[in-house]
Amino acid sequence: MTLEEKLVILADGAKYDASCSSSGSKRRDSNGLGSVAYSGICHSFASDGRCISLLKILMTNCCIFDCKYCLNRKSNNIKRAIFTPEEICTITMNFYRRNYIEGLFLSSGIIKSPDYTMELLIKTIKMLRYKYHFHGYIHCKAIPGASNQLLKELGCLVDRLSANIELPTANGLKLLAPNKEENKVTKIMSYVKENRNASFVPAGQSTQMIVGATKETDLDIMNKSESLYKSYDLKRVFYSAYIPVNKDKLLPALTTPPLLREHRLYQADWLLRFYGFKTKDLLDEDNPNFNILMDPKANWALRHLDEFPKEINEATYYDLLKVPGIGIKSAQRIIACRQNFKITFNDLKKIGVVIKRAKYFITCNHQYFINSNYFHKSFIETNLILEDSIKDESLKEQLSLFS
Amino acid sequence: MKNIYLYDDSFSSLLNLINKLLELKIIPLDIKTKKDFTPTLLDEPITLELNKSFNIQSINVSKKIIKTVYYVYLSTDPKKELIIYYFLLNALKYQDKIFYMRTLKCVNSTLKLAKRISNECHKLKGFLRFKEMNNHVLYAEASPTNNVLELLSNHFAKRLKNEIWIIKDVGRNMYSIYYKPKYYIVSGQNINIQKFNISCDEENIEKLWLSFFKTIGIEARKNSRCQMNFMPKKYWPYIIEMERVYEKSNNG
Known part of the structure; x- marks a missing residue:
C-alpha cells in the first residue's frame, strides 16, 4: 500500500470528527519548527465548507469496538491501514513546512487494548516533538479506558486532548456504542480538568456529540452540554449532524444530515458560553426542540x-446581550460609548449592531424605531421570519461557527 | 489652488510630516507620496522641511494607537493619509478613549481599515503555500490587496525560524527574504531568483496534500458557497488545492 493510499483511508476515517480548531494555546518554544497562534489559523476550507487547520488522521482504522454509527467499526468490511510513527511524522513535517496545516489532529481506532493504542499514540507524538522538533499545534484523542499514567504522559506532549461523549444519554450510548462506557470518558475529562496547566493540555479539552442518530431531543443535548461545561471546564462541545455511513436497524434511515438542527445547537451553545443563558431559558419539557425557523435567541426574545x-x-x-442582533463586541462597545455621549439609532450601525434584527427589541433615548404601537409579537415575528427567508441560502452556511 | 503635502513613502516620513502639520496647525487638503503625485494645474505640491531626528515615540500617543495607524498606512485606500491625520489629531486629545468613539467619522474609517488589513494578514497566514526549491529554500507567492508582506514576514520568521524562505508579493513585485535570524524586504528589480528549480520531492508532497484535501470534505455536507465565503476566489491562484478549480472555472 502506498503512503497516499494509506492517507486517503485514514483521513476518510477521521473526517467525521468535527473539531478542527487550533486555538487557545500559548506555548513558547525556543527552537525547532513551528509555533502556535492563540487565535488559531484556518489553512484551507474543504468542499463542505469546514475549515482545515489540522492534518486530521487516524493512526489506524482497525478497531476492536463495534459502534453502530462508526465507519470503522469491527463488523464493517472496509480496507484497513495503519500508519507507522515515522510516516505520521514525515507527512506532518512536510505539510507544516509548506504551510498547508497548523498542526496534527491524531485519533485512532482501538487495537489490542486501550493502553496499547495509547502507547502507540504517545510514541508517535514523542517522536514528532523530540526527534523532529515539531512545535506546532497537536490535538490528540485520549482513548477511554487507558491508564492515568499514560494520560499524563500524553497530556504533557499535546495542546489539546479530547474524548468524545458521542451521545447525550447513557441509554443512547448503550444502544449504539455497546463497547463504550460514559464513565470512562468522563474519567478522562475529570483527570484533565484537575491536572490542566500551562504544560499539561494548555489549550484545554473538547468533546463531540452526534446529533440525530438517536431519539434524544435538543433539550437532552443542551442539558448534557451545560453539565459538561460546568463539571469539566470544557473548551468546546462539538455537534456533528449524523451522517448515515452504515446500515443498521438501530439507526435512522436519513437521507440528508440534520444540518439546520446542528446549526441551532451551535447557536444555543454560544448563548450558554458567552451570553449568560441557561438551557432552561431556551428549552423546556413542552418545547424540547429548537424552532427551525428562527434562531434560539430571537425565539427566546419573542x-x-x-x-x-x-x-x-x-x-x-x-x-444588552439578550437583544437579538447585539453580540459580545457590540455590547462592549455600547457600554464604552455611552459613557461619553447618548447613543442614537444612527450610531448603532457604526458600533456594529445588526440593526435589522435589533431594532424590534430596543429603544434609543426612549424612542422606538417606528410608532411604538407596532411593538407586539405578531408584527415582530412576521418580520423576522421574512428577513430570514430572504437570506435562506445563507442559513446553510452553518459552519461559520466552527473556526 | 489646492495644497498637497508630500512625503517620501515611508511610515516614519508620513508621521514626521503629520507631526509637523499638527505643530504648525495646518489643516491639509491632501497628503500624498512623492511617487503617487501627478502634477495638475490646480494642485500645488508642498514639501515641508522636516525634523531630521524625528522619532515616532515622540508623538504623545500610546503604542496601540501607533500600531492602528501603521495598519491603515499599509492599506490601499486613496484617502488613508488624511484619515491618519484626523485620527491622530483626535487621538492626541482623547488618547486611548478614541477606540470607543466610532461615531467620529475618522475613527470609524481608521478602525475599519485597520481591521481589514489585519483580516487579510490573518487569512494569508493560513492560505500562503510554500514550495520547496532544489536548494531547500521555501518559496511562496501571494498577491495581497493590502501591503501585508511585512506583517506576514513577522509571523513566518517565528514559525519557520530554522528555514530559509522567500515570500513574493506578486502585485507589488516585492520580496521578503528570510535568512536566520532576520528577514529583508527588497524590490524585485534588485534580485533575480529565476535560477532555482522546484525540488523533485515537491510533486509527491503536493499530490499527498491534494488527496488529503479531497478526502476530508464530507460529500453529504457539500457546500461550495460556504467554502468560497471563507476562502475568497482572489486567493485561489496561489493555493495549490484550489489552483486547478480556478483554472477550470476560468476556461469555461
Missing part, C-alpha cells in the same frame, strides 16, 4: 417580550 424593549443607553451588559 417568548419574553415583556422584558423588551431595552433602552440602549441604560440597559446592563447582560441585558
Whole structure:
C-alpha cells in the first residue's frame, strides 16, 4: 500500500470528527519548527465548507469496538491501514513546512487494548516533538479506558486532548456504542480538568456529540452540554449532524444530515458560553426542540417580550446581550460609548449592531424605531421570519461557527 | 489652488510630516507620496522641511494607537493619509478613549481599515503555500490587496525560524527574504531568483496534500458557497488545492 493510499483511508476515517480548531494555546518554544497562534489559523476550507487547520488522521482504522454509527467499526468490511510513527511524522513535517496545516489532529481506532493504542499514540507524538522538533499545534484523542499514567504522559506532549461523549444519554450510548462506557470518558475529562496547566493540555479539552442518530431531543443535548461545561471546564462541545455511513436497524434511515438542527445547537451553545443563558431559558419539557425557523435567541426574545424593549443607553451588559442582533463586541462597545455621549439609532450601525434584527427589541433615548404601537409579537415575528427567508441560502452556511 | 503635502513613502516620513502639520496647525487638503503625485494645474505640491531626528515615540500617543495607524498606512485606500491625520489629531486629545468613539467619522474609517488589513494578514497566514526549491529554500507567492508582506514576514520568521524562505508579493513585485535570524524586504528589480528549480520531492508532497484535501470534505455536507465565503476566489491562484478549480472555472 502506498503512503497516499494509506492517507486517503485514514483521513476518510477521521473526517467525521468535527473539531478542527487550533486555538487557545500559548506555548513558547525556543527552537525547532513551528509555533502556535492563540487565535488559531484556518489553512484551507474543504468542499463542505469546514475549515482545515489540522492534518486530521487516524493512526489506524482497525478497531476492536463495534459502534453502530462508526465507519470503522469491527463488523464493517472496509480496507484497513495503519500508519507507522515515522510516516505520521514525515507527512506532518512536510505539510507544516509548506504551510498547508497548523498542526496534527491524531485519533485512532482501538487495537489490542486501550493502553496499547495509547502507547502507540504517545510514541508517535514523542517522536514528532523530540526527534523532529515539531512545535506546532497537536490535538490528540485520549482513548477511554487507558491508564492515568499514560494520560499524563500524553497530556504533557499535546495542546489539546479530547474524548468524545458521542451521545447525550447513557441509554443512547448503550444502544449504539455497546463497547463504550460514559464513565470512562468522563474519567478522562475529570483527570484533565484537575491536572490542566500551562504544560499539561494548555489549550484545554473538547468533546463531540452526534446529533440525530438517536431519539434524544435538543433539550437532552443542551442539558448534557451545560453539565459538561460546568463539571469539566470544557473548551468546546462539538455537534456533528449524523451522517448515515452504515446500515443498521438501530439507526435512522436519513437521507440528508440534520444540518439546520446542528446549526441551532451551535447557536444555543454560544448563548450558554458567552451570553449568560441557561438551557432552561431556551428549552423546556413542552418545547424540547429548537424552532427551525428562527434562531434560539430571537425565539427566546419573542417568548419574553415583556422584558423588551431595552433602552440602549441604560440597559446592563447582560441585558444588552439578550437583544437579538447585539453580540459580545457590540455590547462592549455600547457600554464604552455611552459613557461619553447618548447613543442614537444612527450610531448603532457604526458600533456594529445588526440593526435589522435589533431594532424590534430596543429603544434609543426612549424612542422606538417606528410608532411604538407596532411593538407586539405578531408584527415582530412576521418580520423576522421574512428577513430570514430572504437570506435562506445563507442559513446553510452553518459552519461559520466552527473556526 | 489646492495644497498637497508630500512625503517620501515611508511610515516614519508620513508621521514626521503629520507631526509637523499638527505643530504648525495646518489643516491639509491632501497628503500624498512623492511617487503617487501627478502634477495638475490646480494642485500645488508642498514639501515641508522636516525634523531630521524625528522619532515616532515622540508623538504623545500610546503604542496601540501607533500600531492602528501603521495598519491603515499599509492599506490601499486613496484617502488613508488624511484619515491618519484626523485620527491622530483626535487621538492626541482623547488618547486611548478614541477606540470607543466610532461615531467620529475618522475613527470609524481608521478602525475599519485597520481591521481589514489585519483580516487579510490573518487569512494569508493560513492560505500562503510554500514550495520547496532544489536548494531547500521555501518559496511562496501571494498577491495581497493590502501591503501585508511585512506583517506576514513577522509571523513566518517565528514559525519557520530554522528555514530559509522567500515570500513574493506578486502585485507589488516585492520580496521578503528570510535568512536566520532576520528577514529583508527588497524590490524585485534588485534580485533575480529565476535560477532555482522546484525540488523533485515537491510533486509527491503536493499530490499527498491534494488527496488529503479531497478526502476530508464530507460529500453529504457539500457546500461550495460556504467554502468560497471563507476562502475568497482572489486567493485561489496561489493555493495549490484550489489552483486547478480556478483554472477550470476560468476556461469555461
